[in-house]
Amino acid sequence: MTSSLSPRASILLLVLAAAIVAAPMALKIDGQFLGTDDAGSKAIEDSHPGYVRWTHPFWEPPSKEIEATIFALEAAIGAGVLGYVIGRRHGSRRRDDADR
Amino acid sequence: MHIMEGFLPASHAAAWWLVSTPFVVAGAMSLRRILRDRPEARLTLAAAGAFTFVLSALKLPSVTGSCSHPTGTGLGAIAFGPSVMALLGTIVLVFQALLLAHGGLTTLGANVFSMAIVGPWVGWAAWKGASALRLPATVAVFLGAALADLSTYVVTSFELALAFPDPTSGYLGAFLKFAGIFAVTQVPLAIAEGFVVIVVMNALVGRLPSAVDGHVAGVR
Numbered sequence: 001m002t003s004s005l006s007p008r009a010s011i012l013l014l015v016l017a018a019a020i021v022a023a024p025m026a027l028k029i030d031g032q033f034l035g036t037d038d039a040g041s042k043a044i045e046d047s048h049p050g051y052v053r054w055t056h057p058f059w060e061p062p063s064k065e066i067e068a069t070i071f072a073l074e075a076a077i078g079a080g081v082l083g084y085v086i087g088r089r090h091g092s093r094r095r096d097d098a099d100r
Numbered sequence: 101m102h103i104m105e106g107f108l109p110a111s112h113a114a115a116w117w118l119v120s121t122p123f124v125v126a127g128a129m130s131l132r133r134i135l136r137d138r139p140e141a142r143l144t145l146a147a148a149g150a151f152t153f154v155l156s157a158l159k160l161p162s163v164t165g166s167c168s169h170p171t172g173t174g175l176g177a178i179a180f181g182p183s184v185m186a187l188l189g190t191i192v193l194v195f196q197a198l199l200l201a202h203g204g205l206t207t208l209g210a211n212v213f214s215m216a217i218v219g220p221w222v223g224w225a226a227w228k229g230a231s232a233l234r235l236p237a238t239v240a241v242f243l244g245a246a247l248a249d250l251s252t253y254v255v256t257s258f259e260l261a262l263a264f265p266d267p268t269s270g271y272l273g274a275f276l277k278f279a280g281i282f283a284v285t286q287v288p289l290a291i292a293e294g295f296v297v298i299v300v301m302n303a304l305v306g307r308l309p310s311a312v313d314g315h316v317a318g319v320r
Contacts, residue, residue: 003237003310005302013299017292024161024288031165037102037202039166039281040256044107044264047274051264053106057201070199071157078153085147086303093306 101171101214101256101282102196105204112263117209120186123217127187134180141180147304148176149188155293156192156215162285170293174248175301177220178227178241178309189216214255223248231311238298241308245297249290253282 005013024033044051061067108116134141155172162168176185190212196202203211227244231237257278266273302308 004307005238005298010299010302013295017295020288020292020295021160024163024165029163029165033161033165033167035159036166036168036282036285037104040260040278041104041107043277043281044260047266047277048264051109054110055106055204055206057105057197057204059198060201061199067200071159074157074195074200075154078150078155078157081150082147082154082300085143085150086300088143089304089306 101168101211101253102193102203103207103210103256103259105197105201105207107204108207108210108259108263110206112259113206113209115209116207116213116259120209120212120217123183123186124190124212127184127190127216130181130183131187134184144179144304145176145184145188148179148185149191151175151300152185152188152192153195156196160289160292162288164281164285166281166285168253168282168285168289170289171215171219171249171252172293172297173215173220173252174223174227174245174293175297175304177224177248178244178301179305182217182220182224185220186212186216189220192216210259211256214252214259218255219248219252222251228311237308237310240310241298241301242294246290246294249293250283250286253286254279257282 024031061070131145134145152172152175155170157169159167159169171189173185173189176188190208193203193208193211193215197204197208197211223244226247227240230240230243235243257275260278261271261275264274265271266277269276298308
């Protein structure tokens, strides 16, 4: 029981995913849209003010800009590899079809 | 789901390292086995790792008014089984800990356990369960991807609650508090990831795999 997806269904699903992600901003939901990781750390500091953070990262991006660049680099490397593989698979399937 | 550097007591940090290490070693062995038995799968394997790289770099807004990132581990867990994702997920977490100060080395064991171990296993089991129930392959892949994502954040909440029980409401109260931060934020993002994984899986392997015939999708 395997199935494949029509191009139209693929586009519809991607639009749906984009809509879900855009909705909180479009609906003007209250909030600063900060990261949950930092919210988690803050919740610990609030409930356990005596907790002493015993290690720190030995390197941190010196600014938000540099952090954004490294995140963009991470996504770019991933997207590059993913796109390469999808492209090759697509090309080889077309060749298989042509052989038949 | 990143527990920041230094935000777990040393005993907890060490315990999660001990729990996670065998899974990562097993993941490395599983990777070697896949590459030996099915060398043609190496490109798809690279794509599965790359997908996790991309998704965990994207911090997306959610209905709670805060931002979080998807995990992308369900795709590889469905295609290759959950074991190998322990290694691929760890690579992503090490990259973020070292270069972005996102997560940390002391908390790596706990973060690996949530994102690279429990997430993939839950996602794989959900995909397999849905297939066994003869649900359509789209639904099975969606559930596998979305639940791999969501369960990761539930485990993070559990890990934090264990380390920081609430002074008045105890472990359960702390779990609900952390789940309110992490897991609730994650619900819409997990749904969006489910939709994206259906599309990417189809583009990558040319079909939507169902688990009726085997334990893993057996894609090449």
